[in-house]
Amino acid sequence: MNPFIVADAESCIGCRSCEVACVVAHHEGKFPDKPEYFTPRLKVFKGRQGFNDPHGANGTLSATAVFCHHCEDAPCASTCPNGAIVEMNNSIQVIQEKCIGCKTCMIACPFGMMTVVTETVQPASHRLADAYQRTEAQKCDLCIDQLDGPACIKTCPTQALTLVDQHYLLNQQRLKRQRTALNEHNGRLFSSATSAGVTHSFSPLSKNIRDAAPVNLLQRPRTPRREPKKIPLAERKSSFAEIYLPFTDGQINEQAERCLNCGDKTICQWSCPLHNAIPKWIALAHQGRIHEAAELSHQTSSLPEICGRVCPQDRLCEQACTLNDHDGAVTIGQIERHITETALATGWRPDMSQVKPTGKRVAIIGAGPAGLGCADILVRNGITPVVFDRYPEIGGLLTFGIPAFKLEKGVMSRRREIFSEMGVEFCLNTEIGRDITMESLLSDYDALFLGVGTYRSMRSGLENEDASGVYDALPFLIGNTQHLMGYTASSAHPYVSMENQRVVVLGGGDTAMDCVRTSLRHGAANVICAYRRDEKNMPGSKREVKNAREEGAEFMFNLQPQRIEVDEQGQVTGIKMVRTEMGQADAKGRRQAQPIAGSEHIIPADAVIMAFGFSPHRMSWLAEHNVVLDKQGRVVAPTISGYPYQTSNPKIFAGGDIVRGADLIVTAIAEGRKAAESIAYYLHVL
Known part of the structure; x- marks a missing residue:
């Protein structure tokens, strides 16, 4: 047989x-x-x-x-x-x-x-x-x-x-x-x-296959999943401080001990876009070998302490965790954060002792997650990355789009210092086409990487969506962060206070949750998040929805906006909604919202924030250098090609949101790192 x-x-x-x-x-x-x-x-x-x-x-x-x-x-x-x-x-x-x-x-x-x-x-x-x-x-x-x-x-x-x-x-x-x-x-x-x-x-x-008694790992003494503690609710509702307290050493050991270490390469590792060696650095952390854990973590991730804070682990590694079906997943995100925070606090820095300079220089446009991921891999291969960004601090939307209650801004400042020590050069407050030309970059550098992200807010075509009191999510969040960081407000990103306002946020993703929770901290009279599908089909993190509810947000599901209501002065007074029911699933498996005739009604509002997603902003300087865009304005940079992430201009590479559309931070980091490897091959360094 x-x-x-x-x-x-x-x-x-x-x-x-x-x-x-x-x-x-x-x-x-x-x-x-x-x-x-x-x-x-x-x-x-x-x-x-x-x-x-x-x-x-x-x-x-x-x-x-x-x-x-x-x-x-x-x-x-x-x-x-x-x-x-x-x-x-x-x-x-x-x-x-x-x-x-x-x-x-x-x-x-x-x-x-x-x-x-x-x-x-x-x-x-x-x-x-x-x-x-x-x-x-x-x-x-x-x-x-x-x-x-x-x-x-x-x-x-x-x-x-x-x-x-x-x-x-x-x-x-x-x-x-x-x-x-x-x-x-x-x-x-x-x-x-x-x-x-x-x-x-x-x-x-x-004959070489092991033959021993099976071990049921689930029958050993089990400790349930523990969530990190949060600062008191009253303080959360009026403060932009990070809400999650770091794990203590005891909590880390308790959760690390739960890891089943399912194999050499595990499903949690596969579910992470960076393919982090999760069980291995969890084991090292449990053994107290924090510096080794940090070194291992940085072999696959450029920003582990940041991913540990803002990554949607409940949709990625923790969802895949074997224990998720039993006592709850291992708190991977908190352990990841703890490893790097503890290592940095005790003097650890990335080991660059074996790096040999090649004399090659690469310009990186955009200091967001894709650009930083690219810079990390380049500098580790002896290539000097010079990162250009129009903002005064690195991070892109990590710094200016994500509110401080999720990611304290000093974390990014410290990371800039670390990258600088590694050999990455930064040219901040510098906008391409205004302060420096593409021509000079292409002539002065051996290659160029585009990691600019997507900054243009998507609209739904609602009547009166340009009225006074209607705001796009991203300018609202950027203006708020710049205000907190002490930067001067700009016309593109003005500071808008929602104090005593009746606020309606349209959308169901993480950006919508950021707008909801920011408005609550401004002291809004009430904040409603309206979403056209049911809660089960919301794209945002369940963790963020839970936090928003705790802080006082009201959720209204199966509501689709039809028109923004205004008064004689053109000021928002409310938004006309129609109730929906869930129809057939689309190609991605999400059920479509079908309007219910005769269910129209108006929700009173003083301010409406639209969080419908983002698309690439216009960059005229790309077309001048033969960089092909698709119909959505995204840069065409095939992942399967002679050199992955290379554009139609062989000297220009691209990755992250500008290529794939708005996506996760961890995905942008992964693409930046992969593009850097491709650039290194292009420059004959690898």
Whole structure:
């Protein structure tokens, strides 16, 4: 018989480390470049037993993994019209050169474990013409090319996976007969436990696979998730101080001890756009090796103490955490913040001792997360980055868009000092096209990176949206931050106080929450957040919604704005709304809001803040240098090309929001770092 892998459902904890190991093993030991390329050749299923509602809070959580069974008379092989699936080395294998992507095998497989995927292959030559698309059938191949056997079995933290062959089945059969004769408990057919007095005899393919008793990590003494403490509510409502207090050493150790360390590469690591080595630096922090943890953290992240504060962990790493389905996820964000804060306070700085200057210089336009991520990687490779920004401090929207109650502004000032010590040069209060020309940058530097972000507020076309008392979210937030930092207000970003005002914020994202909570701190009479879908479909962080509620915000869901009401002087008096109901889901899976006829009504308001998102602002100097933009005004910089993130002008690279549209801070950092690596190859430094 052909060997195949089975999972012991009683030992499986649903950590998905087997999926991650499978993907990494088939991507040359690395995470794939794009989320859509995360296509494991097995599937982990989770559910709750004992209750009808599979999503209920009660019941017993169970998990298991399903694999290809490498059938003796495999239907996938017998139905393949081109002979691309064959029996080879006691297993069923796909000959990729013969696969035509017809999907016949997907239909034939009785276990649903055949997939057909299309990937764009990055050329090793760095020539765009050498990039190509590859469509291929994928299934478990038992890691036949790996000397030490299937990667999923090696990585499973509970040893729930077993490579089953004929010898193993015969042993199990004999044991069951013996137990039946002795009136003993039969046990499970597929168990990776070694029975007393019995040695498993595996085929040569599996001889290097470990064979030990499974360990149920979830049955050890468990401590629940602890949220960080907040400053008193009364103080929060009138102060722009950071609301979350840092964890103590004791809290860090308590939460770090909870980490299951699910594998060498874990699902929390994959779910982070930076692919931070989360379990590893958590373990180092727990051991008190803070400087080592900080060094490891900085190998993948340029701003860990900032990501620890403002990243939506509840949608990324903490959502993926295995314990999230049990006692709550490990508080990864707080540990990440603690590591860097503690290390910096005790004298740690990034180790630059091995960096050799190359004499190369790269201009970076934009000191936001993408620009800083790019500068970090460049300077570590001996390339001098010179960062230009129109604002007086680095950070971009990190500094001027995110309110201080989420990110204290001194954190960015300290980070500027660290980058400067590393060799990054900053030219602040400098606007391209006004203070310096693109021509001079292109002539004076070896390459240029665009990381300018998206600053133009999106409008919905409401009647009277230009009336007095209507504000765009970003200018409102920037004006407030500049006021708090003592900078002079500008016409583009005036300071607007919402004291004693009836405020309505339109939108449901994190920017809307920032506007709501800022208005509350101004002393607004009341603040309403109106969103056209239901709460379940809000794009913003649940954590931010909870904080806004605690601080006094009122939420109104399933309301769509129709018109802004004004008085004879053109001043806002309210906003006309229509109630909605949830319709069909769109391509992204979000249900669309459908207006309900006859449900129109007016919400009184003195001020309306529109938080509908952002798009790229106009940069005329790009077109003059042959930089192609798409229909949305975003810079075209393909991630799969001769040099990823290179624009139509070979000397100019771009990444972050200006390329992908408004997105997460952590995503912008990741793209800046990847673009820097591409620039280093372009300059023949790597």
